[in-house]
């Protein structure tokens with residue numbers, strides 16, 4: 001059965017369940033330019049929707065009052081004819097897309113593209129190289145420590161790495177912090193070799209001159225992109241792009257995560273001031289990212305959706321990537337969530353192999369989920 005069958009039918013949303021499932025990141029991570037210790041624990045908001053007796057689940061911030069409003073809604077109001085989730089229902093877009101994939105026996109990437117392949121692979125990068133070295137006052141020891149952290153990622157299959165920078169913004173004296181950023185970038189390049197992609201992320205903590213200094217002194221480390229060097233400002237971004245052209249430094253500028261992203265960001269990207277847009281895979285959302293991709297058609301703008309602190313975003317990004325002509329990398333944030341089996345996804349040589357399974361290809365442990373719902377969650381049914 002395909003979607004058009006359901007759009008013509010009287011099938012309706014029967015049940016919505018929601019609970020927070022605890023998870024644990026694969027390792028402890030430290031501070032970034034803005035925040036303190038990030039740790040290991042992560043809480044995942046998961047909704048499960050039942051329609052025509054079939055369930056779909058995924059990350060969702062849906063609340064009880066929205067859910068009560070939506071119960072009994074016919075499917076033809078929820079999806080558009082091309083399988084996109086209509087705007088009012090997007091706080092539950094992941095469970096709904098998973099459902100659509102499961103009931104039509106189709107992976108989500110095949111719902112949104114012509115790709116029916118069972119060999120979809122998407123480049124990923126390891127995203128947990130934080131300021132884990134702050135306890136070390138000796139620079140050589142700090143470099144060694146961070147090199148080892150990068151190689152732990154290498155050992156589990158990563159070949160691309162993003163390094164948090166901006167130590168001098170809050171956690172270290174300014175010049176000492178900038179110097180340590182530079183030493184660690186170059187040290188990690190030495191450790192991972194020339195074939196790996198290395199990105200840096202300053203969380204808006206540099207200014208234009210610090211950015212230029214860091215990019216000059218790491219030029220031989222050949223960074224792929226610099227993320228959020230400073231708060232988006234078209235005057236400063238233009239200066240940075242012109243300066244890189246003059247110096248022959250070829251590092252992409254990436255930006256767009258979070259609430260402080262400039263409203264004109266997409267326009268600035270279309271003018272060449274920003275090369276990679278990083279709107280968040282969850283909070284900006286899957287369907288809005290598809291719409292953004294349609295808008296970017298014919299431009300040089302790339303997408304690398306932001307995905308930190310949300311393991312579900314790993315898998316969502318894997319399915320949206322085949323739709324994006326200039327997709328760069330999935331920001332891979334490995335978190336183990338008891339009750340959610342993600343083993344159909346495999347990481348190999350810097351790529352994730354995406355399973356050719358219905359929906360998002362994840363399995364929910366029914367008994368565990370029900371127990372959690374009964375003790376800490378809620379259910380709304382017709």
Ligand SMILES: [Mg+2]
Pocket residue numbers: 201203227228257
């Ligand atoms: Mg970031």
